[in-house]
Amino acid sequence: MIPSRYVREIPQRYRLEGGKCLKCGHINFPSRLICPECKSKEFEKTVLQDEGKLLTYTIIRVAAEKFSQETPFAVGIVELNDGVRVTCQIADAEEGDIQIGQRIKLVFRKIQEDGKAGILCYGYKGVIVG
Amino acid sequence: MIGIVGYGAYLPRYRIKVDEIARQWGYDPDSVKKGLVLHEKTVPGLDEDTITISVEASKKALRRAQIDPKEIGAVYVGSESHPYAVKPTATIVIDALDIGPNVHVASYEFACKAGTEAMYNAYALVKADEMKYAMGIGADTSQGAPGDALEFAASAGGAAFIMGKEKVVAEILYTNSYTSDTPDFWRREGEYYPRHGGRFTGEPAYFKHILGAGMALLEKSKMKPEDFKYAVFHMPNGKFPQTAGRKLGFTKEQLEAGWIAPWMGNTYSGSSPMGLTAILDVAEPGELIFMVSFGSGAGSDGFIFRVTEEITNVRDRAEKLRTMLDNNKKYLTYGEYAKYRRKIIINE
């Protein structure tokens, strides 16, 4: 990942910052320039809840080269307590551990490495609340 | 009053048993377990490193302190496994926690005592009135060379401490550091695994510095071992801290609460700091804590803490160390461990 794009995405990837529409209250994550609900252009910063429940998931068995050491791994859609849905990897879990409806907490993990010498990319992943 | 206003620890859920490592290399598991007083150790996931551990431990410290992250004026991370050779670990930690950008950060290295160095400097800056709050973190994902004695203990975890002046949970009463040129354990630039002096790491290194710092601290404070409810020393294995404690005049009971190495291994810069969090998880107001770290090379940092009434308000705001250590474990085979620790050569 090129460093300039990485830096631009830090607010959402590190801190779950989204934009709450000042007109209709819709939370956009990541934040947008125009609200898809009401076309308003005014937002305030909001930080998403870091807990929610697993809506659905899939197991990745053949991954892109960068993630080939991690297979098989799960990618799920988590509905956070504030209603916002995020797609993320479910970490520390094997296929048998995961069930739809489980409580999930978002944690800070390494997402990928740019080869042996490039930057390290961090962000959120879900873990099952034990 | 100056001291800890928030604390937190983190350790990964993966474990490997000493038996599994011993079998791999043809050691007798029982004699290794008995010799080191060690049962198992933590192993980081493929997506965990000193940065992610620091962030998770710091989140808990912030949850306990309940302060505005923007008021933290410095973040120091001590580790011997910083993921970047050039780029401080705390640059990522502060952005993950919404601290800064008006913040001073640095990476510290001093083998296993880099964490207490970070704590010491965070404390000193608050004491000097340079800032309202400062955070010191000790975290590591250390590696021993395959088959080396270090491999049985080298593990992963970390602890974070926010120092401040208001709502202090553990006041820092005294400190003392003790340092000398002692090449007991080192890693040259560009080498992957560290080297050590075998038996030389015991008496002239670990014990000399822990006892040196410990005795000077007792002298400085005019306190006696029996004045303390708790004591915690660096834990390269389960055995060394017990011996060091006994030599200084502390009992097994005083060490018990912070003695986590038998089930956690040696988390290097996180070791005695994580032991301290386990003590804070159970300590009562007014009780005194004696702490001495050790880092090869070599040196020790000593602290005397007095727990305040505030502890009863903050400790339940985040997960306690023993809860993490005793629950949700996932055991790995040596093969899985070797993959997780990237000990296997693969084609790029």
Ligand SMILES: [Zn+2]
């Ligand atoms: Zn809108």
